Amino acid sequence: MKLFETAFAVVASITIAFTATAQTADEIVAKHITAIGGADNWKKVNSITSEGSLTVQGADVAVTMVVLNGKGMRQNISVMGMTGYQIMTPDSGWNFMPFNGQQKPEPVTAETLKESADQFDAQGSFIDYKAKGHTIEYLGKEDIEGTEAHKVKLTQKSGKVSTTYFDPVSFLAIRSVSKQKANGQEAEIVTTLGNYKKLPEGILVPMSVSVPVGPGASAELTFTKMEVNKPVDESIFKPSK
DSSP states (O other), X not given: OHHHHHHHHHHHHHHHHHHHHHHHHHHHHXXXXXXXXXXXXXXXXXXXXXXXXXXXXXXXXXXXXXEETTTEEEEEEEETTEEEEEEEOSSOEEEEOGGGTOOSXXXXXXXXXXXXXXXXXXXXXXXXXXXXXXXXXXXXXXXXXXXXXXXXXXXXXXXXXXXXXXXXXXXXXXXXXXXEEETTEEEEEXXXXXXXXXXXXXXXXXXXXXXXXXXXXXXXXXXXXXXXXXXOOGGGGSOOO
């Protein structure tokens, strides 16, 4: 009898621990969503159009991005008098980088397309994450440049995994770490977020994004303009030279 009682107690403890962890993750994400304007405001977002400047190794690159919720993402990059782009939709993706010697648009691999499924979610993966088929898990705290940030692991429906670090006071995301596969190799992408701005629609968005590009070097993207629900011509999600 004791054996069964012990086994039951262990299972009960695991269940309680799991429930507590899930509730903690839900609580943090709920506070984060409130901090960035609330679920109701974000659910009204159908498109986001943004403009900015990317600084890489002292060079400034003009960047424009368009995200149409659930339908597609296009990013234009202008440098050295040439403009390239990346397009992602639920069923296809294209790259055209003439400054890298490309002569015509090239389709992305099925692996890259799967890894990029979150790029055309204009509302963000945490909004209605359960309905989207994602799961979250609380991983405790970690020091991020002097801030004891909450860590929440997000596993998307596609299988892509990322860890978001939330400020314990503001509950804004300050860093995101994800792993992406390309050409059969897995790379860790560390993104630092900051300079949040409240848009007229009541949502908060980071206006600065930093990504390491090598030892001691980073690419700094500063957004200068963001527009919500600006009409989007879906033809921009088709490749053109």
